[in-house]
Amino acid sequence: MNHLSEEELVNHVYGDGADAIGTHIDECAPCAQAYAELQRDVAELRCIEPPEPGEGYEAHVWNAIRYGLPAYRPRRPWFSTSGSAALWPLSWFAQPVVRRVSYAALCAALTAGAFYAGRHWDRPGARTETANTKLATPQPRQPIVVVVLGDHLDRSERLLVELKHADVESADSIAAPLRDEARSLLAANSVCRKNAEQEGSDPALKSALDHLDHLLNEMANQPGGLNADSIAKLRQEMESDGLLFEVRVLRSRVRNGHTLIGNRSTGGTV
């Protein structure tokens, strides 16, 4: 049997030893003797009794430190007015754990807010698409569409007028501007035609846009570029189709708001 060490005995004297140590002491004479001697010695270790500090000691301590202590700056919570109750939230938020939790909650709220805003930031496109396919009443978007379509028809009319009055003898100087304008209008006209077909718009509009598309395509993609002969040919084609007249009529109807072509889809994505 191993005897107990002095450290185990000391721990037992102060009540920090295991129960097995007490059992061992009861059964082992040498350890019991060592324990008894230790108990005697520990009992003789006196508690140091400090001298009485005397009356007024508390005041002495306070007076010694009070002038070196800066006063805490009173901070009142924004949601309270006055009184001791108003100080409670302040001290509550002054706690380190509460402060950390508050910061974490604030960061989480900001992150969630940014995520939510980000999701809705992309919504305008989605809403337009939804409106294009589902809304039955086009009134809210109609003014915008009319302006866009009217603008397209205005530009087309000006191009056709220029073509009609073009001086074929100076074709070289006007060929490039006409071609560039035709290319620009061709892209817009293509979108308008596509939307007009999807929406089932006014047949006159679809017909005019088809004719316009054909003419613009020839102007924009004439092999070798525009020249006097090609301009004359295009002018003849335009007049035979009555395209300028058609465009003027449509533009007038759009401007006066008397047409089905004011449908939001027609030119809505132009």
Added chain:
Amino acid sequence: MGGNDQETIRAVLSGDKEAYGSLVAAHSRLLYRVAYRITGNEADADEVVQDAFVRAYRKLETFESRANFGTWIYRIAVRCALDKVAGRKGEDASRVAEAADPEQDEVQLADASAGPDRLLLSGEIAALQQSAMHCLTPTERTAFVMRHMEDRSTDEIGEALGIKPNAVKQAVFRAVHKLRRRLAPLRVQA
């Protein structure tokens, strides 16, 4: 007391510095006692008490409202006292060397009976113990004072000193071992 302490702390944090005086009045004697036991003299004990209250005041915003102010300030005072003892370690070393003179240990009295001789022995033991305390390291001295004189638990001591319970037990054991060895010459077998 605890509830009043919480209200006082709230008042201090809201700018009423003078309210802190009531906390000083309520706890300064308790702190003085433990500070004296650890440092061993009145001047250092008084300095430790003041230092503890100043430190506590500066950290008052970090004090958790659900904790006990008395326990908190007690730990701060123990730390201050430990720092004080550790700071004068060199000074104590020379004092211990003087006290270790073998001729001083030649006082030998019987310990088996009470009476005038026994009382004289007690006085000698107290004096020698006071001297022997200086041979302890600051941690051993503080742990021993808290365990033997203040009757604090191992966990409380560990929290105050910032060490683990096993380290506390070892510190207490080393302190007891050193003190027994220092006081052994006073005893002769009856």
